[in-house]
Amino acid sequence: MAKSPAPGFFVRQWRRGDTPSVEDMADFNYLLRELSELDGVPREMSLEKTVDDFSTFMGMLQHVLVVASDAEANRIVGMGSLHVKPLFARGLSGEIEEFVVDARCRGMGVADMIDDALRAAAHEFGVREITLTSNPLRIAANRFYLRRGYKRYETNHYRLVLR
Numbered sequence: 001m002a003k004s005p006a007p008g009f010f011v012r013q014w015r016r017g018d019t020p021s022v023e024d025m026a027d028f029n030y031l032l033r034e035l036s037e038l039d040g041v042p043r044e045m046s047l048e049k050t051v052d053d054f055s056t057f058m059g060m061l062q063h064v065l066v067v068a069s070d071a072e073a074n075r076i077v078g079m080g081s082l083h084v085k086p087l088f089a090r091g092l093s094g095e096i097e098e099f100v101v102d103a104r105c106r107g108m109g110v111a112d113m114i115d116d117a118l119r120a121a122a123h124e125f126g127v128r129e130i131t132l133t134s135n136p137l138r139i140a141a142n143r144f145y146l147r148r149g150y151k152r153y154e155t156n157h158y159r160l161v162l163r
Contacts, residue, residue: 009113023074
């Protein structure tokens with residue numbers, strides 16, 4: 001199912017207790033800003049906020065973070081997170097969030113590697129289904145999900161921002 005990635009890329013689960021370097025945090029910050037682009041302009045996200053958010057995320061037991069790295073450049077070039085939750089009617093459900101690959105590394109099979117690792121993690125948890133959302137403007141990402149076997153379904157997706 002996965003494309004053959006360009007040589008030198010590898011994917012791993014970020015484990016609790018792994019200590020990110022300053023460079024790792026800068027890479028996470030870059031990817032998250034790229035993911036959150038609105039009208040082609042990345043939101044301002046401070047490195048300090050990324051560090052705080054990372055620390056909170058890694059404290060959650062039912063979450064998995066998968067990172068893709070370029071071994072030659074020694075930098076993180078992609079990531080995706082899986083959030084596992086029990087649902088009464090459906091059993092364990094996984095939701096994929098923050099799935100992004102550096103624009104300079106797209107089309108090289110990196111996203112396939114991340115998706116494979118997220119699916120493996122979901123399987124380890126005993127997850128019965130995986131859901132995700134993707135902005136309709138992210139045409140390539142939506143094609144990727146369909147190619148990978150995800151099914152689009154009509155729903156109303158709502159958000160309430162709590163401050």
